[in-house]
Every structure is written in C-alpha cells, then in structure tokens.
Amino acid sequence: MANHDRRTFIRALGLGATGAVASTYATGSVAAATTITIEGAGYDIWNARDEFHYYYTEVDGDFDVTVRIDSLENTDDWARAGLMVRQTLNDDAEHAMIRKTPGNETSFQWRSDDGNDAESTTSGGTGEAETSGGTMQATWQRLVRSGDTIEAYGSTDGSNWTLIADISPGEIDFAGSAYVGLAVCSHNEGTLTTAEFSNLSGLSPSDNQDIGTVEVGGSVSTGSGDGGGGSGDTDPVVSTGSASSVDSSSATLSGGLDDLGGASSADVGFEYRETGGNWSATATQSRSSTGSFSEDVSGLASGTDYEFRATVAASDGDSDTGSTNSFTTSDDSGNGGTSGDGAYFDLSDGFASPSWFDDSVSVHRVQNATRSELANAVQGSGPRLVVFETSGTIDLDGDELEVTADQCWIAGQTAPSPGITLTQGLFQVNADDVVVQHLRSRVGPGDSGNIQGNDSFNSADGTQNVIFDHCTASWGVDECMSVGYDSTDTTLSNCLVYEGLYDPYGNGEDHNYATLIGDGADNVALLGNVWAKTRGRVPRLKSGTRSVVANNVMYFFNEATNMDGDTEASIVGNLYIPQDLEDTAIEGGNAYLEDNVTDPSSTPLTGGTSELSSRPLWPSGLSAMSSGDVESHNMNYAGARPADRTSNDSRIVSEIQDRAGDAYTDSPYDYWVADHEEVGGYPQLPENTHSLNVPSSGLRDWIDQWALAVEDPNASPP
Incomplete structure (x- = not known):
C-alpha cells in the first residue's frame, strides 16, 4: 500500500499513526474474562510449509481482531503465538500472522501465495516494516482486514496501537472468505508449548486442529480466568x-x-x-x-x-x-562457566577479566553483515555490548578492522545460525578491556596486496585485559591468531586456529604460522585451544614473555612450542600430535613442565628447555584438566559455535580425529578463491536474521546463555 493510501485507510479507522482503533469490523468475541489456553507443537510456521496448532473460525470479508498474549512457554527462541489469517487449512497456505516469541519482540510475517517461502518484517520483507527493525515490545495484538489490505498492530496496553506493517494487494491476496484465529507453535518437534490468551475481541473461534504434520497433537481449553490486562478483577x-x-x-x-x-x-x-x-x-x-x-x-x-x-x-x-x-x-571442579555445561575454561580463568562489564553498557546491534556496520559498533567511546541480529560473511575489503572502543564485549554468539565469518582482513583489538566471542576470521590471500602480513585475529601492541574466547582463526597470511608486543593480561581460550597459508602470494614464501606472543607480553593465558595444520609457532613465545600454556591440542606441525632464551612459561596438560616434526615439540626458554604428552609417545617432547621446579606464573584458582581428557574436550568445545560448526571447522575437527589432512594449504592468488578443492574458497554464509530482546538487567547472564546455546547442543538460547 502506498503511504498516501495507507494513511487514508488509517484515518478511516479513526487513528493517527498511533492511537485507538475502533472495532469497525467485529465478528463476535469471546468474553474478556475468558482465558484461552492453547498447547501446540510443530517445527515452525515459516518457509514453504507450516506445523502448528490453530484455534479458528471462517470469516467472510473484513475483520478487526484483538487479543492479549498473557504467556508463552519458552520451548525455543522462535516458538510463536499470535493472531493469524489463513486462506486455507493446508500446511502451505497463504497467510499473515502477528507473532510473539519468547526470545524476540513482536513482529509480522506472511506467505504471499500457496507454497511460497514466508517473509517477515525482520527477514525478506523488511521494506514493509513501519517500526524500527520491524519489531516492537507488545503484549497485545491487532489484526485488521479492510478489502484486500491486511494490517498488523501491537500495543502495550490494548488502547494505544502502533502499526507494525501493512500488506497491500499484489503482495498478498486473500479470497473473500478466510480462516482467522490463534496460532501456536513450539518450534521444537515433539514438544508442546503452552500459550495463554485473554481479551479476545472481534472473533469467536469455533474449531481447532493441528496444521501440517506434527509429532504431538495440540489442544485448546478455555476457562473463567479474568485475563490479565483488562479492567476490574483480573489474574496476576x-x-x-x-x-x-x-x-x-x-x-x-x-x-x-x-x-x-x-x-x-x-x-x-x-x-x-x-x-x-x-x-x-x-x-x-x-x-x-x-x-x-x-x-x-x-x-x-x-x-x-x-x-x-x-x-x-x-x-x-x-x-x-x-x-x-x-x-x-x-x-x-569449579571450572566451566556459570551454566555448568559447555567448555571447561571460563572467561575469567586466565589473567584477563570481564569484571568491567555491567548492565550500564550501551547495546549496539549489527543488523546487516557489512564492514561499515560492524565498524560502527566496535569503534567509538563508552562501554558497550555488540550483538548480532544477522548471520553472514563480512568482507573486510582487504584492510584491517580495528576495535578501538575500550570496554567492548563482542558477542558473536547472539547471531542466528550459522553465525558471523570475517574474510579478507585482519580483525584487531586495539583497545583495553575487550571480549571477543564466537566469531570466525579467514583472511586468505585476498585479491590485492593490502593484506600481506595480516593475521586473522590479534591484539595490538600495549593492549591490556583482552579476551578472545571460542573464536576460529584460519587462513592467516602471517600468523592466524596472535598477541601484541608489550601487552598485559591477555587470554586466548577455547579457540580453533588452523591452516595458516603456506604460500599466500604465489612466490614460494614460507608462512603457515599459528600464534605468536609478541616481545614483552606479560600474563598471557592460552587455555583449551586447538592448533591444527600449521607449520610452526604453536605457539611462539618471544623474548621477555610470560605465558601459561594449558590443555591445548597441537596437530600436524613442523615446529611447535618455541621459546626465546629469556621466556618464562608454565606449560601444563597439553597434547602434541606431530606429523612432520624436525626436532622436539617444546624447544628453548625457561618453563615449568607438567603432564604434557605426545602422540605417538615415541615423539621427543623437549629439547634445550631449562625446566623450572615451580610455576613462574599461574592464574589464581585455575585447575588444569588431565592431558588424557584434553583431546575429547577440545574437539567438542573449541572454535566459534562448536554446537553449530560450519563445514570448514567440522572438516578440521574430523581430520584431527582421523589423523588426516594435507601438510600445507598452498594458496596462490590465481586459483585459491575459486578453485581450491580442499577449502572451497571464501565462505558465503546466508544472512539469516532475528530480532533480539536484550534485557535491561542481567546482561552478563543473558550473553552467557547465548554462548552456551552455541557451545552445547543440549542448551537453548535465553
């Protein structure tokens, strides 16, 4: 509907842009004091076919229906409940629905014709949205049909209404008669969710049934509960x-x-x-x-x-x-994070600490997978939480992208599946008090010389209190993931680091490095990581550094843990699995060594290392795993989104488990992106979207639950 036509229609209903809508098209109603309880299962109301439970009646012509949603059980972040108009009762029918979900705000979706994929004001149909982001906070819903136009409204009080979207003829065309009612879907096959509605007006449903093939049948019951939100005596x-x-x-x-x-x-x-x-x-x-x-x-x-x-x-x-x-x-054991599941190492297990983070931070949303939008979120002033309402590949265009905002928490776990992958540029933390979680960075050789010498991730020289946790770093042109010179209190935990490029420029130069700890870096903790298919620097601990290297897996290297003469380190509980070892797994430096093993065990462990009788440094309260548990644990929990791995991350894990894979990733410009059969070129991830309902309090617990949801297959988002 054109803006002029839409405004004319709104005026005909007696509204401004926001206001009270008269019940012009009432078709009967359920008493406001009646509570309607609907149980529904089903995988989803989305794509080309639907599965849900429907409480409905057939309506001929125009209608104006309102309802309050009092509760919806959280069986999944995208479980949904709300008002729907549906052309038929077939599972692929044309429909329009206002949807309330446990993990997101209220938004509007529709299927323009039978069998088409659905669209919404947050995905595919964002141009139809009349609210910011296509969503709003609402406990009340209103669905109006006037002629061939469908309008969706939300409200917090049932009196003042905000237009979410209007769908005009041509975008969706209903015949004169359609089915109108309440739809409930658990978005969790085989599990029922329960939704409670009250104050239903403009509609008297007469029938209910499951739509589509659901594993568990739904039901409807009504009672005399007073229905929250109305006047007089109502239920709490x-x-x-x-x-x-x-x-x-x-x-x-x-x-x-x-x-x-x-x-x-x-x-x-x-x-x-x-x-x-x-x-x-x-x-x-x-x-x-x-x-x-x-x-x-x-x-x-x-x-x-x-x-x-x-x-x-x-x-x-x-x-x-x-x-x-x-x-x-x-x-x-005391380790393992607030949830008790997920990875053994928590964010505070190293020397760095996220204690600066609290509910006063500002929230910055990345809604499009672009360099500019990510840069805007991680640069500026003031403590912040960066969340993602889209998945996708963010092309850094051959240049580094710096995080310059101090006290910045980048929560990649909040992105919908399959998450965020950065390509063709270094992602560098050049700020203090920063947490980076659940991102992937794959530099690759690029299509110009701008990214020569770049890592996938690193911290800048002189930074303090920086944490990289559950990140994937691969295809680096120099190293893949490194720590800046003269930095203090840095943690790399639960990361998956692999396939540094051996010949990134096509000139025979010998790269393929993993991790470098820059000169003078102090209090570095490397915990629960996996380094795979890199020639050396697994890790390289340079002059004057003091590091803890605990419970890591190192696979398929030529030179592994190398230390300069004045290096100090505590190296505990690591598993070295060499395929082409020149000398020994651990070389040089001054280190306390405990429970480190090689596979096969005949591989020499140390050479030229001055062994210390006690740990020169160790994080307070940290208890290392036994080396016998490390491979199983790290294969399950290392890298970005280990419960939702992309194909390349899964490939690396399988190769380690099978003791397989090529020795080098050879990548000259002329064939790498398009033709390299092993890595398949730069990933092009789908840009799936969702709307995040970020709480005003309890933010740390909220992002921890999002992290657990992508780390543990048995966990769910908040």
Missing part, C-alpha cells in the same frame, strides 16, 4: 527469567511480576526441581507493584539439570505460574 501475570551465579550447589533465580491483576499486593517466588522430580518452593516476597524479583537457592546437587518457574499468589486469591526454564549446576 508472572514471568520466569533466567538463572545466574550458578555453581555446584547454588543459583540465583530471576523472574518478573508483570501484572497484579487488580489486587493490592501479591506474593512472588519460585518452584524448582531436579528435571522430572518433585517441585520445591522458595521463600516468597510480598510486592505491591510490578517489577523484577529474584531468590537464591542452595543445597543443589553438582552437575545436575534443574527446572524452575516463577509463581505469584495475589491478595485477592488469584494466582499464576510462569513458564519453565532450566539450568545445570557445575561439577565440583
């Missing part, structure tokens, strides 16, 4: 948040009291249990206003999966229970 509404500060025996549970339901006060708390067991209740708090709340629980069993849910009992006798969330206590 409580929402379940996340678990934080999780260790081996305790956790902090969070939730929110969203609505008192007309009561003067309410008691809020939590129920929790070992998964599948009996519920226990925490102490309760009395609240006279809405807002967030939390409770500590203790006496938990280590290494155990727990479920929890928020509860509220209002002073007028009404009550509510939030959706169920989960967490896992850590084992008794």
Whole structure:
C-alpha cells in the first residue's frame, strides 16, 4: 500500500499513526474474562510449509481482531503465538500472522501465495516494516482486514496501537472468505508449548486442529480466568527469567511480576526441581507493584539439570505460574562457566577479566553483515555490548578492522545460525578491556596486496585485559591468531586456529604460522585451544614473555612450542600430535613442565628447555584438566559455535580425529578463491536474521546463555 493510501485507510479507522482503533469490523468475541489456553507443537510456521496448532473460525470479508498474549512457554527462541489469517487449512497456505516469541519482540510475517517461502518484517520483507527493525515490545495484538489490505498492530496496553506493517494487494491476496484465529507453535518437534490468551475481541473461534504434520497433537481449553490486562478483577501475570551465579550447589533465580491483576499486593517466588522430580518452593516476597524479583537457592546437587518457574499468589486469591526454564549446576571442579555445561575454561580463568562489564553498557546491534556496520559498533567511546541480529560473511575489503572502543564485549554468539565469518582482513583489538566471542576470521590471500602480513585475529601492541574466547582463526597470511608486543593480561581460550597459508602470494614464501606472543607480553593465558595444520609457532613465545600454556591440542606441525632464551612459561596438560616434526615439540626458554604428552609417545617432547621446579606464573584458582581428557574436550568445545560448526571447522575437527589432512594449504592468488578443492574458497554464509530482546538487567547472564546455546547442543538460547 502506498503511504498516501495507507494513511487514508488509517484515518478511516479513526487513528493517527498511533492511537485507538475502533472495532469497525467485529465478528463476535469471546468474553474478556475468558482465558484461552492453547498447547501446540510443530517445527515452525515459516518457509514453504507450516506445523502448528490453530484455534479458528471462517470469516467472510473484513475483520478487526484483538487479543492479549498473557504467556508463552519458552520451548525455543522462535516458538510463536499470535493472531493469524489463513486462506486455507493446508500446511502451505497463504497467510499473515502477528507473532510473539519468547526470545524476540513482536513482529509480522506472511506467505504471499500457496507454497511460497514466508517473509517477515525482520527477514525478506523488511521494506514493509513501519517500526524500527520491524519489531516492537507488545503484549497485545491487532489484526485488521479492510478489502484486500491486511494490517498488523501491537500495543502495550490494548488502547494505544502502533502499526507494525501493512500488506497491500499484489503482495498478498486473500479470497473473500478466510480462516482467522490463534496460532501456536513450539518450534521444537515433539514438544508442546503452552500459550495463554485473554481479551479476545472481534472473533469467536469455533474449531481447532493441528496444521501440517506434527509429532504431538495440540489442544485448546478455555476457562473463567479474568485475563490479565483488562479492567476490574483480573489474574496476576508472572514471568520466569533466567538463572545466574550458578555453581555446584547454588543459583540465583530471576523472574518478573508483570501484572497484579487488580489486587493490592501479591506474593512472588519460585518452584524448582531436579528435571522430572518433585517441585520445591522458595521463600516468597510480598510486592505491591510490578517489577523484577529474584531468590537464591542452595543445597543443589553438582552437575545436575534443574527446572524452575516463577509463581505469584495475589491478595485477592488469584494466582499464576510462569513458564519453565532450566539450568545445570557445575561439577565440583569449579571450572566451566556459570551454566555448568559447555567448555571447561571460563572467561575469567586466565589473567584477563570481564569484571568491567555491567548492565550500564550501551547495546549496539549489527543488523546487516557489512564492514561499515560492524565498524560502527566496535569503534567509538563508552562501554558497550555488540550483538548480532544477522548471520553472514563480512568482507573486510582487504584492510584491517580495528576495535578501538575500550570496554567492548563482542558477542558473536547472539547471531542466528550459522553465525558471523570475517574474510579478507585482519580483525584487531586495539583497545583495553575487550571480549571477543564466537566469531570466525579467514583472511586468505585476498585479491590485492593490502593484506600481506595480516593475521586473522590479534591484539595490538600495549593492549591490556583482552579476551578472545571460542573464536576460529584460519587462513592467516602471517600468523592466524596472535598477541601484541608489550601487552598485559591477555587470554586466548577455547579457540580453533588452523591452516595458516603456506604460500599466500604465489612466490614460494614460507608462512603457515599459528600464534605468536609478541616481545614483552606479560600474563598471557592460552587455555583449551586447538592448533591444527600449521607449520610452526604453536605457539611462539618471544623474548621477555610470560605465558601459561594449558590443555591445548597441537596437530600436524613442523615446529611447535618455541621459546626465546629469556621466556618464562608454565606449560601444563597439553597434547602434541606431530606429523612432520624436525626436532622436539617444546624447544628453548625457561618453563615449568607438567603432564604434557605426545602422540605417538615415541615423539621427543623437549629439547634445550631449562625446566623450572615451580610455576613462574599461574592464574589464581585455575585447575588444569588431565592431558588424557584434553583431546575429547577440545574437539567438542573449541572454535566459534562448536554446537553449530560450519563445514570448514567440522572438516578440521574430523581430520584431527582421523589423523588426516594435507601438510600445507598452498594458496596462490590465481586459483585459491575459486578453485581450491580442499577449502572451497571464501565462505558465503546466508544472512539469516532475528530480532533480539536484550534485557535491561542481567546482561552478563543473558550473553552467557547465548554462548552456551552455541557451545552445547543440549542448551537453548535465553
């Protein structure tokens, strides 16, 4: 619809751009005091076919329907519930839907014709959006048909409405009669999600059924609950948040009291249990206003999966229970992060610390996979969190991209699958107090001489308190991932570093290096990494450096851990798997050596190293794994998104496990990008999008849960 025509239509309804819409097209309604509970399974309402549960009636002509969504169980970040108009009940039918999801704001989607892929205001159909990013915070939905035009609105109070999008004739064309109702999808095959609706107006559904082939049948029930948000006596509404500060025996549970339901006060708390067991209740708090709340629980069993849910009992006798969330206590080792699952090494296990990060940081969203948008996010002033609402390949155009904002946390884990890969340029941290997580960088030779000598990732000289965690660094033109000269407190943890280019310029120059620790770098921790298919510098610890090298896997090298004469290091629990070793795995320097092994064991371990009787440095509280556990652990957890690996990362892991692979990655300009059969040239990742609902509090726990979701296949996003 052209802007002029859309404004005319809005005026006909009695609105400005935002305002109260008159119920011009009412077709009947369910009493506002009725609560509608719908259980639905299904993989998705998206692409060319749908799977969900539908509560509907057939409507001839125009309609104007509103509803409040009181709750939606978080079975997946993209579970969804909302108002839908559908041409037929076939699984590939033309449709339009306002969708509310647990992990995202409210947005609008549609399928323009039977069998077409769906589009939305956040993916494919962004040009139709009338709100920033095509989304908005909304608990109320409104779907209006006038002639051949469909409009979607959202609201926080059911009175003032904001247009999300309008779909005009030509983009979508419904026949005179269509099915209108409430749709619910778990986005988790074989698992039901539960959605509660109230204040349904303009519609009286008469039928319900599963659409598409679902593994578990859905259902609909209605009751006399008062439906949160209306006037008079209504039910209270409580929402379940996340678990934080999780260790081996305790956790902090969070939730929110969203609505008192007309009561003067309410008691809020939590129920929790070992998964599948009996519920226990925490102490309760009395609240006279809405807002967030939390409770500590203790006496938990280590290494155990727990479920929890928020509860509220209002002073007028009404009550509510939030959706169920989960967490896992850590084992008794003390390592492994707040969730208890995922990698053994946490961000604070080295000398660097993310303690500067708190809820006061500004949030910078990368919504398009471009160099300019990423640069805008990581450069500037002020503490910040960088999140990604798109996946894709970001071409750095042959030049380095510097992170210059101090106190910058780059959370690549927030990108939708398959994540973010940088190509054709160094990504360098030239700032202090920086965390880089779950990004891939593949320099490659490029198409000009600008990137000669570049690493995939590195920290600049003189930087302090920098962490690279769960990153993939490959196809570097000099090294793949390195630490700057005279830097202090740097951690490389859980990274996958491989295939430095042996002949990147086609002139026979001998490169193919892994990691260099620059002269004078102090308090460097290299923990739980994998170096593979690089000729040397695995790692190279240069003059005056002081480093900890613990629980790493080194595969297919010619020269491995080399140290200069005045180097000091603690080298503990590493596995060296050489295929073409000239001398020994560890050479030179001054080092404390413990539990390092070679495979095969006949390979010599050390040569020319002055062995120290005690560790010259070691992070406080760190406990190393046994070398016998390192290969299995690192193969499962190293690199960007180990639960969602791209083909090249998976290839490297398989080659290590099979003790296979070519000795070098030869890459002259004239054939590397297009014709190299092994690496397949620069990746071109799909640009999938989602909208992130970034909380105003609990940010550290939120990004940790996103990290766990891409590190552990059994975990889910927040």
